[in-house]
Amino acid sequence: MSIVEKIDVVTKLSKADFASDQEVRWCPGCGDYAILAGIQKVLPELNTPKENFVFVSGIGCSSRLPYYLSTYGFHTLHGRAPTVATGIKLANPELSVWVITGDGDALSIGANHLLHLLRRNINVNILLINNRIYGLTKGQYSPTSEQGKVTKSSPLGSISGPVDPVSFALNAGATFVARAIDKDAKGLQKILKQAAEHQGASFVEIYQNCHVFNDGAFEAATARDTKDDATVQLVDGEPLVFGSKDKKAIVLDGLEAKVVSVNTESLPDNALVHTTGSDNEAYDALLSSFQHKGLPLPVGVFRQLRKPTYEQGMIEQQQSSIASQGQGNIEALLTGGSYWFHE
Amino acid sequence: MIEVSKAEATNREVLEEVTILFSGDSGDGIQLIGDRFAYSSSVKGNDISCFPDFPAEIRAPAGTTAGVSGFKLCFSSEPILTPGDHLDAMVAMNPAALKQNISELSDNGILIINSDSFKEKDCVKAGYQENPLKTGELDRFRLVEIPLTQLTLDALSSLNLPRKKALLCKNMLSLGVVCWLYERPIEELENWLDAKFGKQHLLSEANKKALHSGYNYADTIELFDAGFRVPKANLPKGRYRHITGNEALALGAVVASIKCKRELFFASYPITPSSDVLHSLARYKNFGVKTFQSEDEISAMGAVVGASFAGNLALTSTSGPGLDLKQEMLGLAVMAELPAVVFNIQRAGPSTGMPTKTEQTDLLAALYGRHGECEVPVLAPSTPADCFTMAIEAFRIAVTYMTPVIVLSDGYLANSAEPWQIPTDEDIDGFSVANLPAQSDGALFQRCPNTLARSWVLPGQKGLEHRLGGLERDYDKGAISYDPDNHFKMVLTRKEKIKRISQDISPISADEYSGADVLVVAWGSTHGALHTAVQQLKSEGYAIDHLHLRNLNPLPEGLGDCLRRYRKVLVAELNLGQLNSVLKNHWSIETEVLQKVSGMPFKIDEVYQHCKQLLTDNSQ
Incomplete structure (x- = not known):
């Protein structure tokens, strides 16, 4: 049965249809609950039969997520979820394949695999749940922890600086890159839906508060009184404006971005207007470095480009081989090259 | 056109078989001419066996022994299993090739050398103190000095090729000489060159001219009067067709896929000597094969596990350190009980070792190389053609028992070719996938009572949604379980499942192995040398048998009894005794070990002598 034929069944699904019979075992108050709920809310809206969803994860707190969904799921090895997801998608391109991963899983042990999945543009949705700490091993610094982070494994502060997940994905050539926050349920759901509908590799970094080992890591971006000044919402075709009381815009001054106060009726000429469809790496680099330069944290879709997917290429090569050489059979295979008769 | 050969009119000396070595720099095109001469010999009706031996460096320093590439070929009027120990003839393109291989040439053997490459500096580069052509050390051979370089340049002078390009054709000139010497038609080689170079007419023309010149040169000088003839084999x-072990593995995998009607997914990372499996399968897209060149060894195995979960016949190939990197993911496949096949083309280790050299040193890694109680079936083909059969068998076991399977080939099997009688579709035993449930029956993790295999439930099947993973799961429900009794039960169940495969493979025949003085037990690519040596001893009246295992885990039924029927058991392996330790562990028997870890296959003679010693000791 093709996806189209199944659609009438699909439309009847609801959030509850995606809850599994497993007891959820994250710490009470963990940001992962909100992310799970967001996924369960979005899946019924995707016009995809439930049995066509496959959630693949690595190892870590967030990687337990597939057990709590009633879809097909595969809890694989630390860092290796992108490889397994690749195999699943190439084996059956009709499936809607999702990778659930964390900052350690995706950017420490599994960074190489993540890079290659993104550059190949395999139509898989990757949700990187970033809490900037190793939770499951009880609190060591992760590759996204800020430099100088004091943890059990770095009592004098971590020596290395962090990798930024969004910059990583943009530089890997991902065709869909976004950032969402666990506490912004609506924003998260909107981005998850866009990611799912994107044809190609979709990468979503989701800030998630680990209140046991790294509480308040994203406080500024989530607290009611600070978030409007600490974040800027990315809207395709709209200027980068933000701020609670005083509206501010981000303008381009030479090669640097700067914040200026504005009134909404007249934006300066050099105000940056966000576009998700540009293939301009300089803009990507600028935008994804805002928060490291005292500028507000961009939240939303950074990039969305239409490019052929890997599996399309694979299928096209198969079809063109069949067209030029005919459908193979055992006789043709075994006599293939050259053979002779021994009389 | 070729003139009618003078040799046609005269009587060629008839030989039963010839072992010849083509040797030169790794950039001399030695493998190409060796391989093609082997093919010509097969088409002529000889049985053949060959051994390509080359360095890992693509172009090691020219003229040094480090860069010598060799292609050893035996063509025979009798059925043969190995290229033999000693050379009857040898082509040495330079002093380094001579130095490296001369010890293998029999007295009075034919030695063809390129006299243009034996200048003082060439000899020094190869490590000779004095020019070997002048010291008399080659007097015991039938030495033929041919100025191959100059003849090639002369032959191609009319084509206005750059000198560098023209010199590349000297391998064809030497091939022409050898073709005349052993009565090979060169028309067939010309057709091959035309096809090989396609639209590059000038290169095709140059190579054909060089080939002709070599042939005519030998004819004109009446090399060894009239040359030789090796009659057709019976x-x-x-x-x-010719088949190498790597091609046979690839063909077997495609046939398995067609037979069981599931798409073949192949993921691999290039590594010597397994890369030809990837090259072969990448050409079979019109057979529904999907090939994926992954970013690393781990990813290849991960993609295989994913593709298996999604219902494809999933395969990877690897060698050497690649096997280490696949072990973690193999553990996941064992835990998730997913079918998958790993072709491991063993090479000399540990670490990077000697990538192009052969060894059987991965057996224990294949059996025990993963943490936890983590058994997988292990198979070992014994000849290049057997690789075809065992590839299909690996998939049959994998899908029937829902387990990853490791196939242990090696560098020798991988690269050596043999004539293979092409089976028809009907000749090949297929298998079906029996454990694919169509509908939800509420027993997702129920096991087949005979095989203990769980069902293969594929994403996309409505109502059968479930979660798999590396965590231990409940025996009945499949949910995560930390229950101590459940874990013990699952460990024993996984072990029992693998053990039951032994009911499904050929047992050791008590009639065939009824007991004698010595039993030689072995596995893998050593079959030819061991079988030949044992047959020789048998024909001399010794009470000796040869048992070659193709199933290394589980071992076939009847093996323990078989071993006990012999006064001595000799386990012969290209390692320090890995199968030996497995056998002793199973049956606490006394064994002898013939070990060799030099990157080279067994010679018939070393096996023969070792066995004879054992038999003689035995009779005292």
């Missing part, structure tokens, strides 16, 4: 009638 092989079963039928259609034949």
Whole structure:
């Protein structure tokens, strides 16, 4: 049965249809609950039969997520979820394949695999749940922890600086890159839906508060009184404006971005207007470095480009081989090259 | 056109078989001419066996022994299993090739050398103190000095090729000489060159001219009067082709896929000597094969596990350190009980070792190389053609028992070719996938009572949604379980499942192995040398048998009893005794070990002598 034929069944699904019979075992108050709920809310809206969803994860707190969904799921090895997801998608391109991963899983042990999945543009949705700490091993610094982070494994502060997940994905050539926050349920759901509908590799970094080992890591971006000044919402075709009381815009001054106060009726000429469809790496680099330069944290879709997917290429090569050489059979295979008769 | 050969009119000396070595720099095109001469010999009706031996460096320093590439070929009027120990003839393109291989040439053997490459500096580069052509050390051979370089340049002078390009054709000139010497038609080689170079007419023309010149040169000088003839071998009638172990593995995988009607997914990371499996399968897209060149060894195995979960026949190939990197993911496949096949083309280790050299040193890694109680079936083909059969068998076991399977080939099997009687579709035993449930029956993790295999439930099947993973799961429900009794039960169940495969493979025949003084037990690519040595001893009246295992885990039934029927058991392996330790562990028997870890296959003679010693000791 093709996806189209199944659609009438699909439309009847609801959030509850995606809850599994497993007891959820994250710490009470963990940001992962909100992310799970967001996924369960979005899946019924995707016009995809439930049995066509496959959630693949690595190892870590967030990687337990597939057990709590009633879809097909595969809890694989630390860092290796992108490889397994690749195999699943190439084996059956009709499936809607999702990778659930964390900052350690995706950017420490599994960074190489993540890079290659993104550059190949395999139509898989990757949700990187970033809490900037190793939770499951009880609190060591992760590759996204800020430099100088004091943890059990770095009592004098971590020596290395962090990798930024969004910059990583943009530089890997991902065709869909976004950032969402666990506490912004609506924003998260909107981005998850866009990611799912994107044809190609979709990468979503989701800030998630680990209140046991790294509480308040994203406080500024989530607290009611600070978030409007600490974040800027990315809207395709709209200027980068933000701020609670005083509206501010981000303008381009030479090669640097700067914040200026504005009134909404007249934006300066050099105000940056966000576009998700540009293939301009300089803009990507600028935008994804805002928060490291005292500028507000961009939240939303950074990039969305239409490019052929890997599996399309694979299928096209198969079809063109069949067209030029005919459908193979055992006789043709075994006599293939050259053979002779021994009389 | 070729003139009618003078040799046609005269009587060629008839030989039963010839072992010849083509040797030169790794950039001399030695493998190419060796391989093609082997093919010509097969088409002529000889049985053949060959051993390509080359360095890992693509172009090691020219003229040094480090860069010597060799292609050893035996063509025979009798059925043969190995290229033999000693050379009857040898082509040495330079002093380094001579130095490296001369010890293998029999007295009075034919030695063809390129006299243009034996200048003082060439000899020094190869490590000779004095020019070997002048010291008399080659007097015991039938030395033929041919100025191959100059003859090639002369032959191609009319084509206005750059000197560098023209010199590349000297391998064809030497091939022409050898073709005349052993009565090979060169028309067939010309057709091959035309096809090989396609639209590059000038290169095709140059190579054909060089080939002709070599042939005519030998004819004109009446090399060894009239040359030699090796009559046709008495092989079963039928259609034949050449097949290397790597090609056979690839073909077997595609046939398995067609037979069981599931798409083949192949993921691999290039590594010597397994890369040819990837090259072969990448050409079979019109057979529904999907090939994926992954970013690393781990990813290849991960993609295989994913593709298996999604219902494809999933395969990877690897060698050496690649096997280490696949072990973690193999553990996941064992835990998730997913079918998958790993072709491991063993090479000399540990670490990077000697990438192009052969060894059987991965057996224990294949059996025990993963943490936890983590058994997988292990198979070992014994000849290049057997790789075809064992590839299909690996998939049959994998899908029937829902387990990853490791196939242990090696560098020798991988690269050596043999004539293979092409089977028809009907000749090949297929298998079906029996454990694919169509509908939800509420027993997702129920096991087949005979095989203990769980069902293969594929994403996309409505109502059968479930979660798999590396965590231990409940025996009945499949949910995560930390229950101590459940874990013990699952460990024993996984073990029992693998053990039951032994009911499904050929047992050791008590009639065939009824007991004698010595039993030689072995596995893998050593079959030819061991079988030949044992047959020789048998023909001399010794009470000796040869048992070659193709199933290394589980071992076939009847093996323990078989071993006990012999006064001595000799386990012969290209390692320090890995199968030996497995056998002793199973049956606490006394064994002898013949070990060799030099990157080279067994010679018939070393096996023969070792066994004879054992037999003689035995009789005292």
